[in-house]
Amino acid sequence: MKIGNIEVGNLFLAPMAGVSDIGFRKVCRMCGADLTYIEMVNCNAIRFKNEHTLDLLRTEDDEKPKVVQIFGHDADQMAKVCASKELEQFDIIDINFGCPAPKIIKNGDGSALLCHLDKIEEIVTKCVNATNKPITVKIRKGFKKNDNVAVQVAKLCEKCGAKAITIHGRTREQFYVDYETIKKVKESVSIPVIGNGDVVDEVTYKKMLETGVDGVMIGRGALGQPWIFSLLKHKEMPDKYSIVETHINTLKKYYDEKYLCTVLRKHLLWYIRDVYDSTSYRQVLANTISLDESLKIIKKAFEKQN
Numbered sequence: 443m444k445i446g447n448i449e450v451g452n453l454f455l456a457p458m459a460g461v462s463d464i465g466f467r468k469v470c471r472m473c474g475a476d477l478t479y480i481e482m483v484n485c486n487a488i489r490f491k492n493e494h495t496l497d498l499l500r501t502e503d504d505e506k507p508k509v510v511q512i513f514g515h516d517a518d519q520m521a522k523v524c525a526s527k528e529l530e531q532f533d534i535i536d537i538n539f540g541c542p543a544p545k546i547i548k549n550g551d552g553s554a555l556l557c558h559l560d561k562i563e564e565i566v567t568k569c570v571n572a573t574n575k576p577i578t579v580k581i582r583k584g585f586k587k588n589d590n591v592a593v594q595v596a597k598l599c600e601k602c603g604a605k606a607i608t609i610h611g612r613t614r615e616q617f618y619v620d621y622e623t624i625k626k627v628k629e630s631v632s633i634p635v636i637g638n639g640d641v642v643d644e645v646t647y648k649k650m651l652e653t654g655v656d657g658v659m660i661g662r663g664a665l666g667q668p669w670i671f672s673l674l675k676h677k678e679m680p681d682k683y684s685i686v687e688t689h690i691n692t693l694k695k696y697y698d699e700k701y702l703c704t705v706l707r708k709h710l711l712w713y714i715r716d717v718y719d720s721t722s723y724r725q726v727l728a729n730t731i732s733l734d735e736s737l738k739i740i741k742k743a744f745e746k747q748n
């Protein structure tokens with residue numbers, strides 16, 4: 443598929459706050475992900491050059507195309523950020539109209555904007571006009587339980603110049619993904635549509651593809667198993683241990699060990715979630731404060747599994 447003039451494959455890693463770090467994105471690409479989003483970044487924080495936010499924008503040279511996701515509600519500020527030096531390295535800029543987290547919606551950002559289509563129109567139009575880079579959007583079915591504004595929002599974003607739409611096919615309170623809505627979104631626009639929600643294996647991947655979407659985005663299905671991309675693409679999977687090692691070594695280039703032991707722990711626990719006797723490995727890992735030691739435990743756990 444093409445996003446603007448950029449040719450990309452059809453399997454994407456979702457933006458996930460606190461999860462899609464530079465190392466995780468790298469191993470997902472190693473396993474076959476075609477596009478790996480940086481987690482959502484706050485436009486205000488970029489404007490004020492917040493150190494932590496600027497750190498989230500770090501990418502590696504082989505991360506191509508580079509895609510960042512921004513959130514906010516002030517169209518003028520968001521447009522300025524799209525044209526800013528801080529986003530210069532990115533090839534694609536995605537706007538978050540889907541996040542349901544209370545701390546985001548209380549400021550009128552993320553999915554709260556699905557109740558204010560005039561704001562969405564203003565934001566997309568101004569961001570599109572501010573840069574030559576493709577602007578894409580990530581939406582969900584609606585804000586409240588029974589809302590369904592997806593088709594309306596998709597058409598509006600296309601009219602305003604968005605170059606692709608990711609649709610997470612459920613509202614915040616809905617348990618199941620609504621494939622019918624995803625299908626309708628695909629049928630209602632001519633820009634690429636990426637389907638998202640509950641893709642965890644071949645069966646759910648095929649179900650998503652049956653909606654006619656151009657691409658599929660995977661979030662939780664990749665946690666602890668970036669190799670899901672290899673499995674879905676039927677391509678040879680890199681060795682699991684070397685994946686974990688690459689994840690850790692990539693992060694080690696930028697962060698100190700103490701910090702990493704904390705931020706990496708959740709990933710490491712996910713990696714061994716499905717190994718035999720995972721509980722005992724998890725207990726040891728949870729108390730380990732050295733990365734080398736963690737790697738040894740993971741190696742042992744994987745060896746036992748083979």
Ligand SMILES: Cc1cc2nc3c(=O)[nH]c(=O)nc-3n(C[C@H](O)[C@H](O)[C@H](O)COP(=O)(O)O)c2cc1C
Pocket residue numbers: 456457458459460461481482511538540541580610638639640641659660661662663
């Ligand atoms: C830990 C976590 C963090 C997330 N952070 C973001 C984010 O930064 N931006 C965004 O658009 N969606 C975010 N999401 C939503 C995912 O991108 C995705 O839309 C959602 O998880 C549904 O896809 P899945 O069923 O494949 O997980 C997050 C989800 C999770 C689980």
